[in-house]
Amino acid sequence: MQDVTKQILEFTSERNWDQFHTPENLAKSISIEAAELLECYQWNSNGDIQEIKEELADIMNYSLLLCSKLGLDPKEIILEKLEKNKAKYPVEKCFGKSDKYTKL
């Protein structure tokens, strides 16, 4: 993923876009792209795979950019959160249940 992040950073730096990429603006951008992905499923369960690929790529693109901006390692924060989720959702309490941990 480091190589991918490097290419994303080059793309934005070549366009002098770094000035727009405040953490707040990147957070807004992730929400906007996430809704474009959701639009693929607005009226039914099967979206167009080409559009889905592109929207999903945009979400990950901005997520990697925000990680880079905040000095976070993507792999590290995902695994850290996974550990936290293991504690919040013990197998014996949540097996086969979609309830939020506050309702378990």
Next chain:
Amino acid sequence: MQDVTKQILEFTSERNWDQFHTPENLAKSISIEAAELLECYQWNSNGDIQEIKEELADIMNYSLLLCSKLGLDPKEIILEKLEKNKAKYPVEKCFGKSDKYTKL
């Protein structure tokens, strides 16, 4: 990222949560987590870094899960979209401008 995806898949499979993870539900989940990240910036530009880390991790977690579900390679689709963006946003037309390509 393959190792991370593998750990995420183990986590969900141990909880028998695969049944809930339709592409549509994962798309909804990404939007929900993206809004929780946005909430860190709701009233100001500086969110709590611990909360930001966790929400960003959730977004990437669900994004990797959706990639896996749809048989997509995260790195591949990000780089593919980057190529497409290079064509949509030629340096000479968009240097230092935040306009959408439809308005350039």
Next chain:
Amino acid sequence: MQDVTKQILEFTSERNWDQFHTPENLAKSISIEAAELLECYQWNSNGDIQEIKEELADIMNYSLLLCSKLGLDPKEIILEKLEKNKAKYPVEKCFGKSDKYTKL
């Protein structure tokens, strides 16, 4: 607002769109339109007023449709929630503060 809702319902019924308007699909639609509004503010604080008007209208349109679908009275639920918020955010505790009630 009853008259507005009536006109929205006529518009959808003339197009035989009622079949698509499940509460879940309307909830997705509100998120999608909300992100389109957010896009007006993606890179700066001043969006185009014409676009803002239209996206805001779409959000309220789908919200009224969801109220109608669930048999809810818009005015009633807004005022009910306002009462709840008064209890959650007592003036003396939250005056001039943007903290969430969980952090007050």
Next chain:
Amino acid sequence: MQDVTKQILEFTSERNWDQFHTPENLAKSISIEAAELLECYQWNSNGDIQEIKEELADIMNYSLLLCSKLGLDPKEIILEKLEKNKAKYPVEKCFGKSDKYTKL
């Protein structure tokens, strides 16, 4: 709706919250509340009606606040957009179809 807006404005003014309610922050807030509504439908099609009512109320609350902030009349902009949608979606072209106007 004017009476409702008036009560919402009193609620925020009593708390000295007007300073936080820039159009941009209100747009973010609508997205955040829309995602909380979506969360009611995250894993299935039937959400808890009490939670749905409250999230829907929050969305409309912030939408009315943004209308007020921008000097827009809710009823007027909804009906204006409805007229525009009638032109974008002529009955004979879109009857019983959920396609976006760009794909009709």
